[in-house]
Amino acid sequence: MKSSDTFSANSSANNSTNHNGDAVAGSTAPAPSNFIRHIIEQDLQTGKHNGRVQTRFPPEPNGYLHIGHAKSICLNFGVAKSNNGFCNLRFDDTNPEKESQEFINAIKADIEWLGFHWSGEIRYASAYFDALYEFALQLIRAGKAYVCSLSPDQAREYRGTLTTHGTPSPYRNRTVEENIDLFTRMAAGEFAEGVHSLRAKIDMASPNINMRDPVIYRIRHVHHHQTGDKWPIYPMYDYAHCISDAMECITHSLCTLEFEDHRPLYDWILQNLDIATLHRASDSKEGVESYVLPRQIEFARLNINYTVMSKRKLKELVMQGYVKGWDDPRMPTLSGLRRRGFTSASIRNFCDRVGISRSESVVDLGMLEHSIRDDLDKSAPRAMCVLRPLKVTLTNYPLDSLDGPEVLELSCHPKEESMGKRKLPFARELFIDASDFEEIPPPQYKRLSPGTEVRLRGAYVIRCDQVIKDAEGKPVELLCSYDAATLGVNPQGRKVQGVIHWVPAQYAIDVEVRIYDRLFSKENPDDKTIGDYKECLNPESLVTLTGCKAEPSLKLAAPEAGFQFEREGYFCVDRYDSTPDKMVFNRTVTLRDSWTKISS
RNA sequence: UGGGGUGUCGCCAAGUUGGUAAGGCACAAGGUUUUGAUCCUUGCAUUCGUUGGUUCGAGUCCAGCCACCCCAGCCA
Numbered sequence: 297m298k299s300s301d302t303f304s305a306n307s308s309a310n311n312s313t314n315h316n317g318d319a320v321a322g323s324t325a326p327a328p329s330n331f332i333r334h335i336i337e338q339d340l341q342t343g344k345h346n347g348r349v350q351t352r353f354p355p356e357p358n359g360y361l362h363i364g365h366a367k368s369i370c371l372n373f374g375v376a377k378s379n380n381g382f383c384n385l386r387f388d389d390t391n392p393e394k395e396s397q398e399f400i401n402a403i404k405a406d407i408e409w410l411g412f413h414w415s416g417e418i419r420y421a422s423a424y425f426d427a428l429y430e431f432a433l434q435l436i437r438a439g440k441a442y443v444c445s446l447s448p449d450q451a452r453e454y455r456g457t458l459t460t461h462g463t464p465s466p467y468r469n470r471t472v473e474e475n476i477d478l479f480t481r482m483a484a485g486e487f488a489e490g491v492h493s494l495r496a497k498i499d500m501a502s503p504n505i506n507m508r509d510p511v512i513y514r515i516r517h518v519h520h521h522q523t524g525d526k527w528p529i530y531p532m533y534d535y536a537h538c539i540s541d542a543m544e545c546i547t548h549s550l551c552t553l554e555f556e557d558h559r560p561l562y563d564w565i566l567q568n569l570d571i572a573t574l575h576r577a578s579d580s581k582e583g584v585e586s587y588v589l590p591r592q593i594e595f596a597r598l599n600i601n602y603t604v605m606s607k608r609k610l611k612e613l614v615m616q617g618y619v620k621g622w623d624d625p626r627m628p629t630l631s632g633l634r635r636r637g638f639t640s641a642s643i644r645n646f647c648d649r650v651g652i653s654r655s656e657s658v659v660d661l662g663m664l665e666h667s668i669r670d671d672l673d674k675s676a677p678r679a680m681c682v683l684r685p686l687k688v689t690l691t692n693y694p695l696d697s698l699d700g701p702e703v704l705e706l707s708c709h710p711k712e713e714s715m716g717k718r719k720l721p722f723a724r725e726l727f728i729d730a731s732d733f734e735e736i737p738p739p740q741y742k743r744l745s746p747g748t749e750v751r752l753r754g755a756y757v758i759r760c761d762q763v764i765k766d767a768e769g770k771p772v773e774l775l776c777s778y779d780a781a782t783l784g785v786n787p788q789g790r791k792v793q794g795v796i797h798w799v800p801a802q803y804a805i806d807v808e809v810r811i812y813d814r815l816f817s818k819e820n821p822d823d824k825t826i827g828d829y830k831e832c833l834n835p836e837s838l839v840t841l842t843g844c845k846a847e848p849s850l851k852l853a854a855p856e857a858g859f860q861f862e863r864e865g866y867f868c869v870d871r872y873d874s875t876p877d878k879m880v881f882n883r884t885v886t887l888r889d890s891w892t893k894i895s896s
Numbered sequence: 897u898g899g900g901g902u903g904u905c906g907c908c909a910a911g912u913u914g915g916u917a918a919g920g921c922a923c924a925a926g927g928u929u930u931u932g933a934u935c936c937u938u939g940c941a942u943u944c945g946u947u948g949g950u951u952c953g954a955g956u957c958c959a960g961c962c963a964c965c966c967c968a969g970c971c972a
Contacts, residue, residue, distance in 0.1 A: 329910060329918095356972050391971060448970055457968055459898045493970050503899040505968050514970035533972050557900055557967050594901090596965095601907085607972095649920055651909050653902095656965055660907045663921050673934060680931095710934075742932065751930050786930080795930050862931045891932045 327378045330652040332371070332593055336379060336548060345547045345588050349381025352546050353407070353414070354388045354421075354537070357399035357521075359607040360622040360629045361406045363643065363664075364598040370647040371595070372550055373412040382415035384544055389422045390536045392520040400521070402622070406630040410640045421536050422522040424543060427577045428531050429483065431539060431569055432494060432513060436475045440568050441512065442468055443478040444495045451493075454500070455508050462500035462508045482515055485528035489515045496535070498564060506561045510534055538562040538590070539569070543578045546590040552597040553654065559592045566590075598650065599658045602814040603628045604821050604829055618833060619815070625882050626815040626837050636812060637858050637868030637884030642671040661814065665885050672858055672866045672884070677708040677715055680753065680797040681846040681861040681881070683809060685727035687773040687801065690758065693724040701800070704783075706754040718849040722755055725801035727845045732796040733771060735763060738895055742794035744774070750794040753862060757782040757792050797862045804845035807879040809867065811839040850879070858884065 327333065340347055351372040355365065376383040385407060389395050407414070435441035444467045446454060456462035470478075482492055494513035502508055512535035517528050538561075541549045549562075566574070566589050575587040599605060604613075605628060613619050613627070622629050625636035633643065646667035650659050701721040708715040728744070737745040744750045749759045762775040779787060786792070818832040826832055853859070858868040865886040874880040 334912080354972095358972080388972065394971075444970095446970095451970075452968075455968060457898085459968095461898085462968090490970065495970095505899080508968085511970045516970085530970095532970075537972085553901070554966055555972090559900095596902085649908075651920090653909070655902050655909095657908060660921065663908070666921060669933090678931080710929085710931075740932090753930060755930090757930095782930095784930085792930085794932085797931075860931085860933085863933075864931095865933095887931075887933050889932075894932075 327374075328648055328651060331654065332548070332550065332595060332652055333375060335593060336375060339547070340379065346582070346586055348545075348547055349376055349379040350384070350415075350545055350547045351376045351381065351550060352384040352386050352419075352541065352544060354386045354540075355403055356388045356391065356395065357397075357403060358391070358394040359399060359611055360402050360631055362605060362607075362610065362627075362629045363600070363633065363646075364605045364628075365406075366410060366630060366643050367598040367647050367650065367652075368550070368552075369407060369410060369412060370644055371652055373414075375548070375550075376415075381547075383412070384416070384419050384546070385414035386419035386421065386540060386544070388533065388537065388540075389420055389520070389522060390531050390533060392530065393516070393518050395521055397521050402631065406634075409634060410630065410643065419540070419544060420522055421531075421540050422520060424536070424540055425523060425527055425531070427543065428536055428539060431573070431577075432479065432531075432535075433476065434570060434573065435496065435512075435568065436479060436494075437472055438568070439472060439497065441475070441494055441496050442470050443475050443482070443492050444468070444509070444511075445492050448490060451511075455505065456500070458505070461502075464500045465495070465509065468497065468509070479513075482513070482529050483527070485517070487515055489517060491515065494529075496561075496565070498561075504557055504560055506534070506558050507564070510561060512565075534558055534561050535565060538565050538592075539574075541590040542566055542574050545579050545587075547588070549590045549592045551592060551594055553594045553656070554597075555592070556594045559594070562592050563589075594654070595652050596654055596656050599656070600628065600661055600664065601658050601819040602661050602816050602821070604816070609829060613830075618830065625810070625812050634856075635871055635882065637672075637856075637866060637882055638668050639671050639675070639858070642668040645671065658820070668866070668885050669888065672860060674712070676858045676860045676866055677718075678706075678710070678862050679718070679847055679850055679859045680720075680799055681807065681809070681844055681850070681864065681867070682727045682729050682797065682799050682804070683811075683841055683844050683861075683864060684730040685799075685843065685845050686730040686733060686771065688726045688728050688758070688776055688798070689773060690724050690726070690778045691761070691775050692777045695724060701803070704755055718847075720754070720847055720849065721800045721803045723800040723802060726752070726798045727801055727804060728752075728774075728796055728798045730771075733760070733774060735771065740894055743796055744794070748794075749779075749790075749792045750796050751782070751792050752798045753795050755783065755798070756780065757787055797864075799845045799847050801845075803848050805848055805851055805879065806842075807844050807846045807850070807881055809841045809844045809881045809883065810870070811841060811883045813837050813839075844881075846879070846881075851876075853879070860887075863887065 353369050353372045373383045444465045446465055454463045493511045495509045496512050498507045500508045512532050513529050516530050575584045580587055614622055623631035623635050646664050701723055704720045704722050705717045732743040734745050744760050746760050749757050751757050756778040758776040758778045760774050760776050763771050764773040766772050815837045816832050817834040821829040821832050853869050855869050855871040861867050866884040867881040870880040870882050
């Protein structure tokens with residue numbers, strides 16, 4: 297045990313030993329070093345924002361959050377927290393047809409589960425529609441935006457290609473009056489979808505296609521989950537996002553690499569708006585003179601091998617029934633990982649370990665597995681559960697006595713005594729796992745085989761005397777004898793190497809165990825040479841085992857409770873399908889396993 | 897044949913102003929162990945995509961080359 301001196305010697309280094317301490321925002325290690333934190337440090341030094349750090353996490357509510365979002369969440373909230381700043385949650389809801397309240401609710405729940413707290417009320421880009429509309433009028437009056445009446449197809453032709461410049465729209469030089477008239481009528485719902493759009497007047501010859509008079513408003517006669525039927529026009533991302541950031545006084549607008557080419561547009565919009573108006577529309581409580589525009593900074597999105605991360609593909613897996621929902625334990629969604637048994641701390645740690653950079657990279661799934669093992673090894677109580685039961689009868693163990701069974705006490709954790717002990721009856725008839733017996737033991741096999749001994753974890757040493765087989769020659773029962781002198785002590789004069797888990801037959805509870813494995817069998821399901829990513833779906837990503845035998849103490853386990861089933865892995869009680877009468881456990885991850893390496 | 901990016905160990909990733917390659921994962925070898933788990937110890941890039949240049953000295957500066965990623969939605 298640690299002495300109290302050890303604790304007082306270095307307070308900051310011992311954060312990790314603080315089990316149920318501050319569960320918020322991965323704070324066990326010193327803040328990671330990355331280019332974004334460097335930029336912020338610099339801005340703090342130069343006093344660019346008066347020492348203020350304000351970030352935001354801006355999901356579009358068109359799907360569930362996945363672990364890639366967790367990277368962004370940890371970054372945005374983490375960077376704000378360690379600089380005494382704040383992070384907003386803003387729904388980027390400018391394209392209502394793909395969005396829904398269901399997604400908004402799920403996203404909120406996932407962020408809370410991850411352990412982060414957003415600053416103030418939840419924000420919505422849609423809450424800024426009035427302001428956005430006024431700013432559009434301002435651009436029009438300044439001759440910096442115009443109503444274009446090209447069809448989407450025509451607009452594409454006018455835009456030019458990657459290597460050839462575009463051609464100005466014939467509507468580019470409409471008068472301010474005409475533009476205002478048309479735009480006002482667009483907003484009044486007078487026109488059908490597609491007949492007009494509002495465009496920023498920038499440069500059709502720009503080598504950056506985003507600057508070739510991008511559309512900033514389109515006509516969409518659809519219901520919006522927040523604003524109802526108020527608007528027949530909706531702003532585009534490029535236009536709404538930068539203004540929303542500015543209105544929320546965001547200092548550092550962090551996004552992924554694919555928006556790099558949009559940065560000039562982000563800056564153009566803000567720089568072409570009247571700063572005083574922007575300031576007035578913003579959250580700022582200081583004067584205009586200290587009002588500084590936000591800076592967009594891009595970082596690489598998260599990729600993990602053996603999985604897909606695009607929302608489109610995840611949605612497809614759900615919609616076409618390849619998985620059982622957004623929260624299927626095989627999904628890389630936060631709700632899926634949660635249901636699988638991942639703790640939020642493990643995900644935060646994973647994000648810290650992965651780091652932030654600008655190079656596109658593919659993280660090994662092993663890193664995620666390490667993060668959850670690392671957490672659960674320390675925090676998960678141990679228990680025994682036999683997945684593929686094989687009956688064992690201890691021929692020399694007394695038959696049931698009237699006093700009831702012999703009851704053993706086992707520690708819930710090998711190191712953490714504070715986790716207490718659990719009771720487990722011992723009996724003449726037991727179950728062990730079928731894989732812990734081999735009639736013809738392979739080299740270095742340390743488990744049970746005819747004539748050899750093993751230790752039953754937390755109980756006695758037993759020896760296999762006889763194998764009873766069925767008609768096909770498969771072992772169905774083992775007749776063993778136990779050594780009564782080996783409870784809590786090693787036998788004298790011989791060494792018993794193997795230790796196996798077991799469960800008393802008549803006191804065990806029947807449970808269902810779902811064995812999950814990676815969803816894809818190829819490292820890169822997106823590889824074009826595979827064809828469709830669904831071709832490499834792993835047919836064994838889910839194997840359901842029924843009739844598993846769990847120790848009776850598990851009966852009390854609550855939904856989502858995580859355990860280490862000794863020698864098998866980490867498992868959790870399924871939060872939806874498990875009932876007291878029919879418990880269901882999900883395998884979160886296996887234990888590290890050097891035996892299968894040795895044996896193969 | 898346009899523009900914007902990225903290239904440091906098998907996988908991530910630090911490398912402030914040029915001064916002689918952090919850390920994690922994985923892997924390997926030992927030790928402890930009533931989980932073939934955990935834990936502990938040790939090992940694991942004379943080299944930073946590549947070729948040249950500047951310099952006493954370059955992953956860090958300069959030039960050329962190569963590879964890969966992103967962009968032509970009235971999606972985000």
